[in-house]
Amino acid sequence: MAALSSVACPLVCVATLSLGLALASPRATAQADPFWFEPAAGGARWRVVLGGEGVSDGVAHAPNAPAGGFEPATRLPRSASAALALHWRPSSEWSLRASVVRRSLVSLRDRYTIDGVELGVARRLPSPHASTRLALVADLRANRAGELYKNSWTRLGGARLTEARLFDARDEGAGLAFASRTSFGQGVGDGREIALSALIGIGLTRTGHERLAGVGVDGGGCRYGFEAADGTGELTLLEPCRQFEAFHEEYANERGIERRLGLAPGSDLAYTSRVARVGLGIVAVWGRTGAALSWVHGRHARADLDPRIRERGARAVASSHTTSLRVSVAASRVLRLHAGAHYRSTTYLDELPLLYNALTAGRFARDTLSFGAGLSLAF
């Protein structure tokens, strides 16, 4: 998959589906295509893709300072990512892909860095029409952040959460998709092609974390530190305050944690989601140049988490869609350059499920426009 799609492709299914369609291509010049668009060097078994993506605006990042006030502001991109992908086509029937990606999200107070890895395999299926290629695609994907440090303040019940750290935050996902691509117009020989693409897929995503730790201030101004892991937790008064010389609580279960913190880490910060996706696209190839417009819609069902979000009076994000426009040009038989723009109805919900939880759900109900560029090498 091209750098653009590695970084910006919103859906795991889509990403792996692209392998399937590439494999399904009967023509050497169109093989190894991603699902939506990737004219590649003819006959190449290996492709290495490097790319990046970001939003156009930056943010003056100024986290809360430990001693009060704020750290000096630093201008940073609000969102940025870099990815490296390796494609391998061992035969005309099979295609495999592996990619790694690092994403950075920056806000006024917070800065998250998350690493991801994706593995995919595609198997070409028999097609009733010569102009239509079909494929079945399976993929695995995982994201991990050693520590998500939330420096911004959060209101939680009657308390103010001044910092929270989610250690070893992660998500894992698996998907299965069926994809098709039907070509119209001239054949490959004259370097022109118009194709319509479609996909339908399902997936399962699970998020979790190792430990939650943080500091909060209650309504009376007393500071507490807390930790929670494996359904248990503890809270400790950090210094004598008001009538308390000392205060410590140990929670044996999530009910106890929720009663005190108004938050059950196992239920509010971790979840399992079933995902259904459909997508449509159109691809145009003209000699060394190509363009593609795609749209993918996802429907998320989080049986345990979303009702809790709604009980809090917040908005759960149950659907998302991404529209992408990509162009590419072949600089040589080996090198191809890419650029693209991507509109997401939700902010990286599909790429970073680990960031979605009962406290952050509202933040995903915002749209994002991002831009990307990259290159691919075919051998």
Added chain:
Amino acid sequence: MSRVVPVRSRRSAAVLATPVALVLAGCGGDSGGTEASAPLAARAVDGFIVGGSVACDGLPNGGTTAGGRFVCPADTLLASVRGGADVGFDENATSGGIPFVGELVAPAVLGWVTPLSTLAVAMATDERGYDRAGFAAAVDALASTFGQSDLDLSADPTRGVQLVRLNAQVHQVLAAFSATESEYIEASTVLAGLVVESAGAGRAYNLGSGVGEILEAVNSRLTVSGSALSKGDAALREVIAQVQDVNTAIDGAARPDLVFGAAVAAPVAGQALTIERDEVLFGYRSLSERGGAGSGAVSIEEFESDEIAGTAYAELGALYSYEITSIEHHATLLEGSGELFLESDAFSIERDLVEQTVSIGFSLDATDDEDERAIAVTTSDARVSARRGESDSLAIALPAGAELRVRSVSDEATVTTATIVLKEEHEFTAEAGSVNLSFWRIDRELERRGFGDLTERAGNYRMTVAIGGVRINERDHGEVTRAAVRSVDAGSEVVSGSGFEGYVTLLPGSDYYY
């Protein structure tokens, strides 16, 4: 000569503890070594003191367990144990025995906290504080004054019968002048001064059959200082006779357990309070809005019984829809209208108490299956005042600045421990013959301060009250015995002492049927 004032500062103690460790290294005991970072293990022994409140350089640090065991941080200078129960020399006993009314002190690295170490620390302490270098000299002075050729306070005081006897006899002398912990400390100081002077003069005392001599000397010093502990001639003669009998018996005991037996057999005397078991202990008023169970009185015997007295039903909302919420004990409290009165007639005041510092522990532990709720509240800062013979004069005060230690277990099994410093004084005084304990007010106050609502739903509880730091007997059909030892563990503090234990039912809300 370097002197150390034990302070409530871990940093100060840390600086000072290392030289002490060096001085006393090799003393043995039960300290398990003197590595810099390892906690110091020690044991409190008259007999083994269990359930005693431990303080490490003045900072509360839990309680003593079986065998009198406790630990202090590695940098602790002085360890002290107050109250608890003397269970003799049963290594495994955690309850029973006889109340220990006193405070034992020792250098933490010594490994053993005993009446003799208490005297030695008192001898090495003056207005400038504790002089760690003077401890060894104090031990030598104790040996010469009590006619011992050799005295090693780091030796196991539970094995060598000579050391067992000596500790027991010293405790009898101190206890003869004290009915409270603070009086025990005062008596220790006076006896320590006497030993210092006697050792200097080459004077020795016999703690056995000749103990009268040292009792007279101590009383003389108390009289000169104008202490309230001093006794008149008749009282002194009575005390001398009693202590002489006990200490002579101790002298004749060939084994540690026999020494303890002789101490237990000592006549019960010198108490400050007597619990009158034939009187009503609690009065309660718990009228349901629907006119259900009413007010009444609960005797100690009824209170101590876990017998089921009735069944309560709560309306679920729909007509004729009820749920059995609780099995009542004799003492049943309904929220709102339910009040609990401690009847002052249940106590006889045997001597004047003027703002006597005592430890008080109060706990409720749910007794129903799968009900983990519990709460324990302790304080070592309570003040008891009473006039001899006037039960109505009983007043319990918690002064401003008093520390309450609380441990609770909620319905969700959340364990909360806290130390609360009272901003203002709270006083419980007798009115019309009873002290209103205002249980529901206390319950609401604890909930407001961040503890779970223990009484959110109905429950049956075992209720324990322990009063440490004051000697209490009980009278049942005219027979006087030592009051049973009770313990309340609030996590960072354990209060053990005389008291009572029984069963109550708490019914939140008031829509109950009977």
